[in-house]
Amino acid sequence: MSIFEYNGSALVAMVGKNCFAIASDRRLGVNLQTVATDFQRIFKIHDKLYIGLSGLATDAQTMYQRLVFRHKLYQLREERDMKPQTFASLVSALLYEKRFGPYFCQPVIAGLGDDDVPFICTMDCLGAKELAKDFVVSGTASESLYGACESMYKPNMEPEELFETISQALLSSVDRDCLSGWGGHVLLVTPTEVQERTLKGRMD
Amino acid sequence: MARFAADAPTRGGFSFDLCQRNEMLLKKGNQLPTFRKTGTTIVGLVFEDGVILGADTRATEGPIVADKNCEKIHYMAPNIYCCGAGTAADTEAVTDMVSSQLQLHRYATGRESRVITALTLLKSHLFSYQGHVSAALVLGGVDITGPHLHTVYPHGSTDTLPFATMGSGSLAAMAVFESKFREGLTRDEGIKLVSEAICSGIFNDLGSGSNVDVCVITRGQTEYLRNHQLPNPRTYVSSRGYNFLKGHTEVLSTKITPLKSKVEAAAEVDAMEE
Numbered sequence: 001m002s003i004f005e006y007n008g009s010a011l012v013a014m015v016g017k018n019c020f021a022i023a024s025d026r027r028l029g030v031n032l033q034t035v036a037t038d039f040q041r042i043f044k045i046h047d048k049l050y051i052g053l054s055g056l057a058t059d060a061q062t063m064y065q066r067l068v069f070r071h072k073l074y075q076l077r078e079e080r081d082m083k084p085q086t087f088a089s090l091v092s093a094l095l096y097e098k099r100f101g102p103y104f105c106q107p108v109i110a111g112l113g114d115d116d117v118p119f120i121c122t123m124d125c126l127g128a129k130e131l132a133k134d135f136v137v138s139g140t141a142s143e144s145l146y147g148a149c150e151s152m153y154k155p156n157m158e159p160e161e162l163f164e165t166i167s168q169a170l171l172s173s174v175d176r177d178c179l180s181g182w183g184g185h186v187l188l189v190t191p192t193e194v195q196e197r198t199l200k201g202r203m204d
Numbered sequence: 205m206a207r208f209a210a211d212a213p214t215r216g217g218f219s220f221d222l223c224q225r226n227e228m229l230l231k232k233g234n235q236l237p238t239f240r241k242t243g244t245t246i247v248g249l250v251f252e253d254g255v256i257l258g259a260d261t262r263a264t265e266g267p268i269v270a271d272k273n274c275e276k277i278h279y280m281a282p283n284i285y286c287c288g289a290g291t292a293a294d295t296e297a298v299t300d301m302v303s304s305q306l307q308l309h310r311y312a313t314g315r316e317s318r319v320i321t322a323l324t325l326l327k328s329h330l331f332s333y334q335g336h337v338s339a340a341l342v343l344g345g346v347d348i349t350g351p352h353l354h355t356v357y358p359h360g361s362t363d364t365l366p367f368a369t370m371g372s373g374s375l376a377a378m379a380v381f382e383s384k385f386r387e388g389l390t391r392d393e394g395i396k397l398v399s400e401a402i403c404s405g406i407f408n409d410l411g412s413g414s415n416v417d418v419c420v421i422t423r424g425q426t427e428y429l430r431n432h433q434l435p436n437p438r439t440y441v442s443s444r445g446y447n448f449l450k451g452h453t454e455v456l457s458t459k460i461t462p463l464k465s466k467v468e469a470a471a472e473v474d475a476m477e478e
Contacts, residue, residue: 099297124237167453171453194463
């Protein structure tokens with residue numbers, strides 16, 4: 001069994017019209033046993049920048065702590081928040097530093113950049129960035145998520161429609177993956193507000 | 205104190221902290237993950253006025269296509285570009301690193317970078333990691349000494365060639381080059397031949413796919429033709445798409461946080477009192 005399948009995870013981020021949504025499942029498992037159904041995978045870096053970390057949960061938490069540390073240092077030095085593109089480069093560098101003994105996590109970064117232009121990107125566990133204009137996926141359910149997002153995604157969706165689409169893509173994909181699911185957690189960020197919702201899903 | 209120091213921005217280079225832990229996980233039966241590779245077809249050829257580089261745009265993660273339109277032609281210097289095949293993180297990191305080193309060198313010397321400089325920096329880095337940094341590159345550019353095209357292998361060996369192909373689709377592309385290449389091609393003929401070679405890789409090699417990127421480098425000018433050809437449009441596009449009505453998804457709880465817009469405090473300058 002791959003190290004990525006130890007805890008199980010599903011993450012997806014989508015771009016809408018001047019907004020973005022990032023969603024994750026809520027299961028934390030140890031191989032095939034479920035240990036928690038309220039596990040947080042999406043973390044806030046600042047008001048308009050979120051990072052979701054899939055893969056080994058311990059590495060995800062360690063990565064998050066290191067990133068928050070670096071971002072706080074940046075805020076002290078620069079007296080402003082990091083732009084999403086800069087943050088993505090930071091995450092990539094931190095991951096590549098461990099090239100020969102990597103962190104087993106795959107980040108999904110989503111943020112609103114200058115002029116509230118949404119930015120999403122994902123990386124493999126070594127930090128190879130993939131900038132997408134539509135959606136990015138990560139986790140054990142990634143293969144189903146690719147399929148679901150390819151068919152359900154439409155460009156320039158308004159926030160309400162984006163929320164429905166990302167939720168349906170997440171829920172239908174985790175239903176086809178044993179290791180993820182047990183509900184969903186969706187964050188929808190527009191220039192004026194952040195909407196955080198928990199979804200009702202199959203608990204199996 | 206030592207623990208804080210470990211988290212502060214490090215001096216650069218690789219860190220091997222987690223190697224012991226990862227070895228332990230391997231022994232316990234967990235397999236190492238597959239890294240994103242660029243299955244790839246990358247090519248380069250020398251034509252009458254300079255160099256043309258070409259690449260496909262598919263990035264794979266095992267058998268799955270992770271990115272349908274990634275960029276494999278990396279910038280090294282205004283007159284030097286490099287296509288990368290192998291582990292995606294390695295090709296990106298090594299080309300970024302050498303690009304920065306070339307920039308610093310340009311500041312120090314005040315001259316345009318030479319292709320041979322980039323080549324030496326790349327090969328010495330790759331050799332020192334004995335092939336573990338898995339980057340196979342096609343480096344091309346035009347400098348004061350003329351047009352140059354080189355291939356760099358993950359272990360650090362290099363070749364200087366009039367036409368070159370690398371990656372999983374290299375045999376398909378080389379077949380096209382071997383039959384149609386000749387010295388002194390014109391710009392249009394060169395672009396057409398490069399596109400044909402990449403298409404050959406896209407259609408015949410499973411690790412390559414999607415679109416054709418071309419980069420034409422001549423003395424004093426570089427043209428990066430991103431998505432020069434798109435031979436694989438989406439086949440099944442539903443005009444209606446999915447329509448989920450508002451309220452379709454069952455929500456357990458909602459929390460809405462308004463974001464305060466950050467206002468720049470106008471610096472009020474008080475006149476100094478005499």
